[in-house]
Amino acid sequence: MANARTYFQSRLPPGELARILLRHERFFLENVGDMSETVAAIQQHCRAHGLTSRVRKQPYSPGLSGWDLLFLLPNWIVTLAAALLSASALAGPRADLIITLRSNSLLEVCYRRSTARA
Secondary structure (H helix, E strand, O other), X not given: OOOOXXXXXXXXXXXXXXXXXXXXXXXXXXXXOOHHHHHHHHHHHHHHOOOOEEEEEOOOOOOOOHHHHHHHOOHHHHHHHHHHHHHHHHOOOOOOEEEEEOOOOOEEEEEOOOOOOO
């Protein structure tokens, strides 16, 4: 897998974000001034090109997760809980593009493999 590029919104010329999105490659966008406006623009671009998008908030250090708590349980419960956590992750809505909010000024854009260009 190729490394994701990082772009700085404050350095992008007008219309450059749309050109970046047309490449269908994973990237990071830093120095985002208005997060809601930028996310809305990316979602509008997706709708205009017939793609679905999903926004999720996932900071780099979210604290304890369900996976971390599995270490505190007996083995037979761990097996059952791991299966349930895996199934719940797979049951989520599928989207062509995932926008992950990493902080107040950083977001990650990732395309599903079926929509990414080879």
